[in-house]
Amino acid sequence: MKYLGNGRVIVASAVIILGIWSGIRHRMEMASSAAAVLLPARGGDTTLVLDAGHGGEDGGAVSLTGIPESGINLSIVLRMEQLLAFCGDPPLLLRREDRSIHAPEARTLREKKISDLHMRVAMVEAQENAVLLSVHQNSYPNSQKRCHGAQVFYGKVEGSQVLAEQTQALLRSTLDPENRREAKPIPDSVYLMDQVTCPAVLVECGFLSDPQEEALLRTERYQTELAMVLTAAWLQETADGRLNQGGYPIQ
Numbered sequence: 001m002k003y004l005g006n007g008r009v010i011v012a013s014a015v016i017i018l019g020i021w022s023g024i025r026h027r028m029e030m031a032s033s034a035a036a037v038l039l040p041a042r043g044g045d046t047t048l049v050l051d052a053g054h055g056g057e058d059g060g061a062v063s064l065t066g067i068p069e070s071g072i073n074l075s076i077v078l079r080m081e082q083l084l085a086f087c088g089d090p091p092l093l094l095r096r097e098d099r100s101i102h103a104p105e106a107r108t109l110r111e112k113k114i115s116d117l118h119m120r121v122a123m124v125e126a127q128e129n130a131v132l133l134s135v136h137q138n139s140y141p142n143s144q145k146r147c148h149g150a151q152v153f154y155g156k157v158e159g160s161q162v163l164a165e166q167t168q169a170l171l172r173s174t175l176d177p178e179n180r181r182e183a184k185p186i187p188d189s190v191y192l193m194d195q196v197t198c199p200a201v202l203v204e205c206g207f208l209s210d211p212q213e214e215a216l217l218r219t220e221r222y223q224t225e226l227a228m229v230l231t232a233a234w235l236q237e238t239a240d241g242r243l244n245q246g247g248y249p250i251q
């Protein structure tokens with residue numbers, strides 16, 4: 001199917017999401033019909049690989065009320081899996097449970113962490129035509145000024161920046177109009193993002209150190225909204241054909 005306007009893809013995603021999360025059968029049927037009409041067929045065989053950051057003994061950043069980011073990351077990713085499966089675009093998840101993905105011979109916490117990162121890279125690299133979306137939560141507890149708002153980072157591989165910018169713009173326009181953050185290159189020190197050879201984006205969904213944002217991030221409703229937006233940004237990119245037809249725009 002030919003290109004459909006961005007607005008139509010977002011509308012289609014919103015209709016689907018309404019159906020899924022309302023739990024009302026006739027809305028599901030309506031959403032399904034709308035998806036068939038509005039969503040473009042995928043023009044390629046790109047697979048979105050969803051990485052819920054951390055897991056198991058490595059909880060990542062801890063929120064003001066003591067909740068580790070690993071659980072919030074997983075909750076958002078599992079919601080995205082449902083949305084994408086419904087859209088006929090099933091993702092690959094690097095983890096679906098609260099666990100680290102280390103090799104059995106890793107013993108210490110450090111060994112497990114290193115092994116976990118190596119395994120994640122290997123899983124992404126094993127997937128043909130992958131695009132990586134890594135989901136994390138931010139924290140900056142000792143700042144004098146208020147730090148809040150989602151921030152999207154991109155890897156070095158062509159296609160990463162355009163998806164990151166699209167995602168950042170959609171997060172701003174749908175969830176947080178006050179967020180003035182721009183998509184940024186990821187530092188080399190983020191191992192997974194640095195090592196993969198596919199387009200890659202990392203989303204820090206918000207700050208667990210900010211009382212207002214932490215309260216939002218703990219709610220299922222906001223986790224669902226984040227999943228919706230990240231899903232819609234991905235669908236929009238694939239609809240635009242920039243990630244699955246080899247036709248990346250010149251930056």
Ligand SMILES: [Zn+2]
Nearest residue numbers: 053060136137
């Ligand atoms: Zn993290």
